[in-house]
Amino acid sequence: MGRIVAGIGSSHVPAAGAAFDQxxxxxxxxxxxxxxxxPAMDWLRDAHVxxxxxxxxxxxxxxxxxxxxxxxxxxxxxxxxxxxxxxxRPLDPVPGDPGFSWHVAESLIRESEFDMTVCQExxxxxxxxxxxxxxxxxxPQWDIRVVPVAVNVVQHPLPTARRLWKLxxxxxxxxxxxxxxxxxxxxxxxxxxxQLHGERFxxxxxxxDRSFMERIVSRPEELVDLTHHDYMVQGGAxxxxxxxxxxxxxxMSPEVRLVHQNYYxxxxxxxxxxxxxxxxSS
Amino acid sequence: xxxxxxxxxxxEGTYVFDxxxxxxxxRLNKFFFSxxxxxxxxxxxxxPEALMERFGLSEWEKRKLRExxxxxxxxxxxxxxxxxxxxxxxxxxxxxxxxAAFRGETLEEFLSTRKVKGAx
Numbered sequence: 001m002g003r004i005v006a007g008i009g010s011s012h013v014p015a016a017g018a019a020f021d022q023x024x025x026x027x028x029x030x031x032x033x034x035x036x037x038x039p040a041m042d043w044l045r046d047a048h049v050x051x052x053x054x055x056x057x058x059x060x061x062x063x064x065x066x067x068x069x070x071x072x073x074x075x076x077x078x079x080x081x082x083x084x085x086x087x088x089r090p091l092d093p094v095p096g097d098p099g100f101s102w103h104v105a106e107s108l109i110r111e112s113e114f115d116m117t118v119c120q121e122x123x124x125x126x127x128x129x130x131x132x133x134x135x136x137x138x139x140p141q142w143d144i145r146v147v148p149v150a151v152n153v154v155q156h157p158l159p160t161a162r163r164l165w166k167l168x169x170x171x172x173x174x175x176x177x178x179x180x181x182x183x184x185x186x187x188x189x190x191x192x193x194x195q196l197h198g199e200r201f202x203x204x205x206x207x208x209d210r211s212f213m214e215r216i217v218s219r220p221e222e223l224v225d226l227t228h229h230d231y232m233v234q235g236g237a238x239x240x241x242x243x244x245x246x247x248x249x250x251x252m253s254p255e256v257r258l259v260h261q262n263y264y265x266x267x268x269x270x271x272x273x274x275x276x277x278x279x280x281s282s
Numbered sequence: 283x284x285x286x287x288x289x290x291x292x293x294e295g296t297y298v299f300d301x302x303x304x305x306x307x308x309r310l311n312k313f314f315f316s317x318x319x320x321x322x323x324x325x326x327x328x329x330p331e332a333l334m335e336r337f338g339l340s341e342w343e344k345r346k347l348r349e350x351x352x353x354x355x356x357x358x359x360x361x362x363x364x365x366x367x368x369x370x371x372x373x374x375x376x377x378x379x380x381x382a383a384f385r386g387e388t389l390e391e392f393l394s395t396r397k398v399k400g401a402x
Contacts, residue, residue: 237296
């Protein structure tokens with residue numbers, strides 16, 4: 001059967017993707033970020049993860065407001081890097097897993113009553129692509145398959161923090177009902193504190209970020225109870241996307257082992273990384 | 283706890299992108315979204331007025347874009363930042379340029395509030 005072996009929370013900052021492509025891994029302004037991912041990449045290699053379920057959001061790359069899905073997921077053979085306005089990143093399309101993805105869609109929609117929009121063509125932007133090559137090798141080819149799960153955290157009304165938590169629980173059920181042996185990591189991307197619009201542009205809150213990273217490990221229910229307004233006040237309006245980390249945590253065993261974490265806040269965004277081991281599978 | 287409707291007036295300097303904003307900004311955001319395509323970026327660089335016209339922007343929207351009045355576009359125009367910042371690919375304005383303008387600062391003034399100015 002399918003097993004969840006790891007949960008990962010990660011920021012998804014586009015500037016870091018550009019820095020990666022420009023080979024700035026050791027530049028002083030970026031080194032604290034990229035170095036922070038290395039222990040996670042090493043641990044994940046040893047954990048032999050087959051598929052990564054990415055709970056992330058699109059940023060005006062694939063989805064427009066003519067039809068804006070609250071929850072969408074990919075069931076494609078592969079996912080091309082999106083053109084976000086500056087040309088697509090120089091990365092190969094990321095392999096998918098149609099068989100597993102359709103199983104997840106069946107389980108989410110029929111068993112758990114999550115009405116997903118199911119996508120056979122989906123380009124992916126920095127919401128998925130920024131952390132991906134920092135966690136799994138992309139050369140000579142991608143060392144991972146992905147299932148993108150896109151969440152509307154852009155156009156209010158948004159799904160609640162609790163709804164993301166329940167989505168995580170439903171994903172666990174889907175993974176564990178898969179008949180084939182498959183090792184799965186679940187990721188929630190986004191945040192941490194940042195505000196990108198209005199006079200409050202540039203708002204950040206390191207204390208809140210660190211408290212969030214601590215509580216999501218041991219007391220996640222406190223974060224599930226918070227409203228979007230709470231997230232926006234504490235972390236900035238765009239930090240509301242932190243609720244996607246709760247999707248990851250909801251998919252994990254109640255007790256988890258903290259494997260690795262990193263935090264770096266040089267510019268606009270508190271950039272967090274959290275790697276958790278599922279204790280039900282160890 | 284159930285989610286109540288967000289009141290965009292309750293966080294200072296913040297314009298929550300809700301239904302009203304999204305309806306108001308629909309054409310503007312569609313125009314920004316078009317910049318995901320290389321041919322539209324080239325078309326804008328060739329003749330910005332023609333591309334704005336093609337997307338049916340109002341006189342107010344066109345004027346605010348010409349003036350780079352990012353704050354008015356977000357606050358009154360319903361522009362979403364994830365869409366609007368794609369303008370940088372054709373005007374050269376970075377997110378930090380746009381952000382400094384939101385705050386009524388120069389780029390240098392804004393960057394002086396950051397820990398690591400090069401991380402962008």
